Amino acid sequence: MTVGTSPEEQRESPRQSSLGTAAARNLATTTKSAPQMQEITSRWLLRTLPWVETKGGTYRVNRRLSYTVGDGRVEFIQDGVSVRVIPRELGELALLHGFEDVEVLTAIADRCVQRDFRAGETLVERGTPAEQIHLIAHGRISQTSVGKYGDEVAVAVLADGDRFGDNALLDEDARWDYTATAKTAGTLLTLSRADFAAVLSTAPSLQAHVQRYRSLPGQRQNRHGEAEIAMSAGHTGEPALPGAFVDYELKPREYELSVAQTILRVHTRVADLYNGPMNQTEEQLRLTIEALRERQEYELINNREFGLLHNADFKQRIQTHSGPPTPDDLDELLSRRRGSKFFLAHPRAIAAIGREFNRRGLYPNHVDLGGQQVPAWRGVPILPCSKIPITEEKTSSILVMRTGEENQGVIGLRQTGLPEEYEPGLSVRFMGIDEKSIISYLVTTYYSAAVLVPDALGVLENVQIANRRD
Numbered sequence: 405m406t407v408g409t410s411p412e413e414q415r416e417s418p419r420q421s422s423l424g425t426a427a428a429r430n431l432a433t434t435t436k437s438a439p440q441m442q443e444i445t446s447r448w449l450l451r452t453l454p455w456v457e458t459k460g461g462t463y464r465v466n467r468r469l470s471y472t473v474g475d476g477r478v479e480f481i482q483d484g485v486s487v488r489v490i491p492r493e494l495g496e497l498a499l500l501h502g503f504e505d506v507e508v509l510t511a512i513a514d515r516c517v518q519r520d521f522r523a524g525e526t527l528v529e530r531g532t533p534a535e536q537i538h539l540i541a542h543g544r545i546s547q548t549s550v551g552k553y554g555d556e557v558a559v560a561v562l563a564d565g566d567r568f569g570d571n572a573l574l575d576e577d578a579r580w581d582y583t584a585t586a587k588t589a590g591t592l593l594t595l596s597r598a599d600f601a602a603v604l605s606t607a608p609s610l611q612a613h614v615q616r617y618r619s620l621p622g623q624r625q626n627r628h629g630e631a632e633i634a635m636s637a638g639h640t641g642e643p644a645l646p647g648a649f650v651d652y653e654l655k656p657r658e659y660e661l662s663v664a665q666t667i668l669r670v671h672t673r674v675a676d677l678y679n680g681p682m683n684q685t686e687e688q689l690r691l692t693i694e695a696l697r698e699r700q701e702y703e704l705i706n707n708r709e710f711g712l713l714h715n716a717d718f719k720q721r722i723q724t725h726s727g728p729p730t731p732d733d734l735d736e737l738l739s740r741r742r743g744s745k746f747f748l749a750h751p752r753a754i755a756a757i758g759r760e761f762n763r764r765g766l767y768p769n770h771v772d773l774g775g776q777q778v779p780a781w782r783g784v785p786i787l788p789c790s791k792i793p794i795t796e797e798k799t800s801s802i803l804v805m806r807t808g809e810e811n812q813g814v815i816g817l818r819q820t821g822l823p824e825e826y827e828p829g830l831s832v833r834f835m836g837i838d839e840k841s842i843i844s845y846l847v848t849t850y851y852s853a854a855v856l857v858p859d860a861l862g863v864l865e866n867v868q869i870a871n872r873r874d
Contacts, residue, residue, distance in 0.1 A: 436681070436682070438682065438687060438690075439687050439690075439691055441691050441694055441695075443694065443695060443698055444694050444698070445698065445701075445788075445789075445790055446787075446788060447697060447698070447701050448746075448748070448787040448788065448789060449701050449704060449705070449748060449787075449789055449791075450697060450700065450701050450704075450816075451774070452745070452746060452773075452787070452807070453704075453807060453814065453815065453816040453853070454807050454808045454809070454813075454815050454816065455815070455816040455817070455818050455828075455829070456809060456815045456816065456817055456818075456854075457818070457819065457820060458661055458817040458818060458819050458852070459819065461660060461661045461819065461850070462658050462659065462660050462661070463658065463659045463817050463852070463854055464656050464657070464658045464659075465656055465657050465658075465659070465854055465855075465856055466656045467656060467856075467857065477496060477564075477565030477566065477718060478490075478493045478494070478496050478497070478539050478565055478567060479493045479565065480493075480539075480541045480593075482541075486518065487518055487541045487542075487591050487593065488513065488516075488593075489513045489516050489539055489541075489593055490513070491506060491509035491510040491512070491513040492506065492509060494509050494512055494513060495509070497537070497567070497570060498570050498617075499570065499573055499574065499614070499617055500512075500613070502613070503609075503610065503613045505607070505609045505610065508603065508607045508609060508610050511603050511607070512595065512599075512600065512603050515595060515596075515599040515600070515602070515603065516539065516593040516594065516595045517593065517594050517595075517596075518591060518592075518593055519591070519592050519593070519594055520589075520590070520591050521543065521586045521589065521590055521591070521592065522586065522589050523586055523587065523588050523589050524585065524586060525585070525586045526583060526584070526585050526586075527545065527584040527585065527586060527592075528568075528569075528580045528582075528583065528584045529580065529583055530549060530550070530580055530581065530582055530583040531579060531580065531581075532579065532580055533578070533579055533580075534569050534571070534572040534575075534578040534579055534580045535572055535578075535596055535597050535598075536569055536572055536594040536595060536596045536597065537567060537568075537569040537570055537572050537573055537594070537595050538567060538568050538569050538584075538592050538593070538594050539567045539592060539593045539594075539595070540562055540563065540564060540565065540566045540567060540590065540592050541564065541590070541591045541592055541593060542564055542590045542591050543563070543564070543586060543587075543588050543589060543590015543591065543592070544561060544562070544563050544586070544587040544588045544590070544723065544866070545561070545562045545563075545566075545568075545584050545585065545586055545587060545590075545592075546558065546560075546561050546562075546584070546585050546587050546725070547559035547560045547561070547562065547568070547582040547583070547584050548582060548583050548585065549581060549582040549583070558725060559582045560722075560723075561587070561722070561723035561724065561725055562723065563723045563865065563866055568584060572597055573595070573597050573600045574597075574614070574618075576597070587726075659710055659817060659852045659853075659854045660852065661817060661818070661819060661850040661851060661852050662703060662707065662709070662710065662850070662851060662852050663848060663849070663850050663851075664696050664699050664700055664703070664848070664849050664851070665846065665847065665848045665849075666692060666695075666696065666847050667835070667844055667845070667846055667847070668688055668689060668692050668832075668844070668845040668847055669842050669843065669844050669845075670684065670685050670688055670842070670843045670845075671841060671842055671843070672837065672841040672842070672843055673841065675843060685843075689826075689832060689845070689847070692847050693826070693827070693830065693847065696830070696847060696849050697849075700849055700851050701789070701791055702791045703851070704816070704851070704852075704853050705789065705791045705792055706791065706793065710852045710853050710854070711853075712803060712805070712814070712853060712855070712861060713792070713793075713801060713803070713863065715853075715855055715861070716803075716855070716861045716862065716863045717855075717858035717859070717861070719858065720740060720741075720858060720859060720861060720862040720863065721862070721863045721865055722736055722737060722740075722862070722863075722864055722865070723864075723865055723866055724864060724865075724866060724867055724868070727866075727867075727868035728756055728759070728760050728867070728868045728869075729749075729753060729756055729757045729760055729802060729864065729867045729868075730760050730764075731760070731761060731764065731766060731781070733864055733867075734747070734757070734781050734782075734802075734864070735782070737802070737804050737862050737864050738781075738782060738784065738804065740859060740862050741804070741806055741859045741860065741862060742806065742859075743806045743811055743813070744784050744804050744805065744806055745784070745785075745805060745806055745807045745808075745813070746784060746785045746786070746787050746804070746805065746807075747781070747784060747785065747786040747787065747802060747803065747804045748787050748789045748792065748802070748803040748804070748805070749786060749787075749788065749789065749792065749800070749801075749802040749803070749867075750788070750789065750790060750792045750793075750794060750800045750869070751788045751790060752794065752800065752869045753792070753800045753801075753802055753867055753869050754779070754786055754788055755869070756867065756868070756869045756870075756871075757779075757781075757786065757802075758779075759871065768780060768781050768786075769783075771783065771785055773785050773787075784804070794869065798868065798869055798870040799866045799867055799868055799869065800867050800869050801863050801864060801865050801866075801867060802863070802864040802867055803861065803862070803863055803864075804861075804862045804863075804864075805860060805861045805862070806859075806860045806861075807860075809856065811860075812856045812857045812860060813856060813857075813860040814853065814854070814855050814856070814860050814861055815853065815854050815856065816851065816852075816853050817851060817852040817853060817854060818849075818850060818851050818852075819850055822848075822850075826847075829849055829850055829851060830847070830848065830849040831846075831847075831848050831849075832845050832846070832847050833845065833846045833848070
């Protein structure tokens with residue numbers, strides 16, 4: 405027994421008989437992981453999009469001449485409970501496309517009458533005279549008709565910015581060939597044929613524009629609105645064959661490469677002394693490039709100039725029939741294009757797809773994509789992309805696309821062979837060492853995306869991703 409130590413203290417603190425782990429770690433080599441980064445995602449869009457070499461930094465999309473007659477969406481101004489259409493936005497209507505007399509457009513906008521509707525309300529009845537055009541400021545409206553065998557069939561689902569009844573302003577014999585029913589409460593603006601005629605009678609500029617519009621149907625077009633190529637088929641004998649040529653757009657769209665850049669800074673002391681067992685500069689560069697690639701994919705989805713969400717043709721944007729993404733919605737999305745390569749959806753939207761399939765007792769197959777099993781519908785892979793935004797109302801969008809130049813699809817644009825290129829389309833350029841002994845590297849990547857023909861890209865909008873209660 406140690407002098408001065410009680411038996412109780414000896415039992416509570418037994419004497420150490422070997423080297424402790426805390427001291428032993430001073431002589432040990434620690435096993436370390438490479439620096440980890442939570443921001444890294446699968447980046448399926450960057451992996452699956454075909455990349456086209458873009459010399460000169462610009463890619464021009466040449467198309468056949470099309471007769472565009474205003475297929476965009478109309479925007480509104482809200483002042484409390486009052487809603488007004490922006491006069492210039494009336495130019496999105498087929499009848500007023502290209503008409504720029506703001507004074508006349510304002511007169512037409514002032515004659516639009518606001519109508520608030522409730523869920524379940526019938527807005528127009530099939531077979532009744534069509535005397536107004538309806539502009540949807542907010543809400544969802546379904547159009548239904550009667551099928552060949554007398555059953556009710558869905559025609560379309562419309563939402564904010566859409567309209568129906570375009571032909572009612574000029575055609576006195578127009579009738580509704582569908583029934584429009586409100587799926588949710590909302591607001592629309594109506595413009596009657598009588599009000600439009602009142603403005604027309606006092607505006608010579610509008611009269612001349614309408615006269616030009618009436619002549620448009622005389623131009624021969626195919627079902628896509630492209631200038632038709634005249635030809636003859638099924639003839640006998642020696643008839644005179646029609647002459648033809650393929651007309652092109654005079655002002656084709658050009659996509660310029662966008663850029664994402666950052667400056668990586670590393671102190672020379674760190675680069676000189678702390679490079680074992682991992683190279684500090686290389687690890688810093690690896691994580692910086694990961695962040696740049698994440699931003700690149702975000703821009704390809706969301707950039708207002710070339711991002712896919714903003715560059716989908718309005719005719720290729722559809723609404724869900726009931727809110728959640730059902731197999732019927734995905735089928736309609738697929739039916740609008742040939743050769744769809746993949747769906748792209750937020751992971752929460754993919755979960756919503758799974759729930760809706762399970763409700764119907766459906767279990768989608770999986771396909772192999774680059775050695776990885778991914779869910780698919782009709783053989784088309786459904787790939788996750790967390791860059792697709794989710795709104796405050798818990799809705800999102802689902803994209804589907806055909807890809808590749810040879811398929812007239814969606815392509816990624818980049819330029820390789822850059823000075824001090826580190827990866828294809830990405831360069832790391834040494835910028836020197838400043839007076840504080842800090843090494844700087846300029847990390848740059850150039851990119852963009854192009855939709856070669858409108859039906860290459862489709863979007864299912866306002867997809868409800870929240871788990872609904874039965």
